[in-house]
Amino acid sequence: MTQPLSLAAIVAVCVATLAIGSYGLRISRATSDFYVAGRQVTPWRNASAISGEYLSAASFLGVAGLVYSRGIDMLWFPIGYTMGYLVLLVLIAAPMRRSGAYTLADFAELRLESRRIRGLCSALVVGIGWFYLIPQLQGAGIALRQVTGWPTWVGGTVVSVVVALAVSAGGMRSITLVQAMQYWVKVTAISLPAFILLAVWRADPAAPSLDPATLWVSAGTGPGSGLYATYSTLLALCLGTMGLPHVLVRFYTNPDGRDARRTTVVVLGLLGMFYLFPPVYAALGRAYASRLPEGARTDGIVLLAPHLLLDGTSANLLSALLAGGAFAAFLSTASGLAMSVAGILDQDVARRLLPRFAGEDLPDRLGIRLATVVGLAVPLVVTWLLAPVGLASTVGLAFAVAASTFAPLLALGVWWPRLTTAGATAGLIVGSVTASLAAGATLLGFTSDDSWLALLLAQPAAWSAPLAFVVTIAVSLLTPGAIPPHTRATMARLHTPESLLT
C-alpha cells in the first residue's frame, strides 16, 4: 500500500517548508524591505501570493471529491470560491487598502472607534480560523493515509508540527515570494497530471466515455432542496471570502487602492485557471471507477486517479506529484491561518495573561510561540475527536460563519455612513451565534436526516447572512446617537484616491 515516491514528495515539501521557515527571518527582512521601499510588489506577484495562500485542501482535494461523489452540481463550490473575490473586489478591495487596516479587527476598531468591538472581532477570527484549519488537517490525514495506509491522525499531526515550527521560527506570512511560488507549484502539480491522464484517456481505444448521465448524480433530496442548497452555498462562498482571517491581510501589501483592485483581477484569473483541473480528476474517476476501492475516501480521488488509468512507475510518479502539491496546499493555507490565529492569541490574550503568571521579564518570542502551539493544538484535537465530514462541506461552513459576521461589518462599514457601533455589535453577535450553532449541529452530526431543518442547518448562509445584515441595519437606525464621531473622516479616507491625499 505504501508508495515510497509519494511519501518522498511529501517529506520533500515539509522539509522545504521548514527550511524556508528557519531562514524566514532573513528572507522576510529582504522582502519587507522590498515592499516598504516602494511599489515593487507587482499585482502579478501579489496575486500569485494571494492565490497560493488561498488554494487549500478543499480546493486541491475537496472539489474533486465532491464532484466525484455528488456530480456536476458541485461545480458551484469552485465557482463560489472564485466569485468571492469578485464580490471582494467590487465591495471592499480598494477601500480596505486605503483604510490601512492590517486585519479584520484593525478595520473594526478603526471604523467603529471601539476597543470592545475589536475584541469581539478577534474572538471571531480565532473561531473561523480554527474552523478553517480543521479541514486542512483532515485533508492531510486523508492524503497521507492514501499513500501510506497510516491512520488519518498522522497527517494532521505532521502538518501541525511543521506549521508550528515554521511559523514560530520565522513567520511564513511576510514571505510574499514564497507564497507566490506556492501557487505555481500547486498549479503545476494539479495540471500536469491532468493533461497526462486526459491524453491517456484519449489514446485508450477501450476508454469509457464521459457520459453526462453518469457524471450527474442526484441533484438533491426534497422538492426545491437542491436549489436552496445551491443558492445558500453560493451566497456563503461569495460573501464569506472577504471575512476569512488570512485573506484580508494580503491586501495590505498592495501599494495603493488602485493596485489592490488590479491585484484582485489577476487573482480571479489565477484561481479560475486552477479550478479548471480538479473536476477533470472527478470525471475520469467516475468514468473509470464508479465505486471506490474498500477504505478509500472520495476526497482522495485526486490521488487515486493516476492508479485508475495507469499502473506501475508512471502512476506512482503522477501520484507523487499530486501528493506533494496537496501537501503544499495544506501547509500554505494552514500557515496563513495559524499566523492569523496566533497573532491574535498573542496580542489579545498572551500579552495580558503571561506577565501575571511569569513576571515582567519574558523571553522575547514566548508569547507568539505559545500562541502558535495553542492555535494549532485546538483544531488538531478536534480533528482527532470528530468523525470527518467532507472537506469542502466543512470549509463551506467556515465560509457561512464568515459571511454572516464579517461580510455585513465590512460591506456596511465601507459604504454606509450611518452604521453604528451598537448596530455592528448586534449584527456580529446574531450572525455568529446563528451560523456557528447551525455549523456545530451539522458537524456533530445532529442533523443527518433529509429534513428541511437539517438542510437549513447544513446550509445556514441563505438565512443567517441576510439576518445579520438586517439586524445590523435595524439596530444602527435605532441608535443614531452611537454613530462613531469620526465617521465622515474615515469614509473620506476609504474612498478618496491616494493621489489627492499626498
Added chain:
Amino acid sequence: MTTPTQPPARVRVTSSRRRAIRHLDRPVAEELTEQTRLGDVYVAGLMRAQLRLSASVLLVAALLLGAVPLALAIWPELRLLRIGPLPVLWLVLGVAVYPAAVIGARYYTRASENLEATFVDVIDKT
C-alpha cells in the same frame, strides 16, 4: 483665608477683520484632507457613483449566475446536452464562468478607475 481680589477686567476678544483670509481660492484637495463640509459633498458624490457601479456589477453577476440553477431546476434535460464528448453544462460551469468573471472584474476596475480619474480632475481644476 484667601484674600478676595478683584477679577481682572473683562476684555473683548475679536479678530482683526482686515487681516482675515478669505477662503475663496482654496484648492478643493485641501477641503478634502481637512474634512470640511465642502469636501464631504465631493466625497459623498464619488461614493454614490462608486456604489452605483458596484451594485450594478453585483446585480448582473447575481442574475447571470443565479439563473443557471433555476434553469436547471425547470428544464432538467439541459443537464444531458453535450458538445462532442463533453457535457455543455461542464463547459459553462467548469470553464466559461472563469473568463467571464475576469472580464467582469476588468470592466469594474476600469470603470472605477475612470470615476476616480474624473474626480481627481474635478478637484484639480477647482
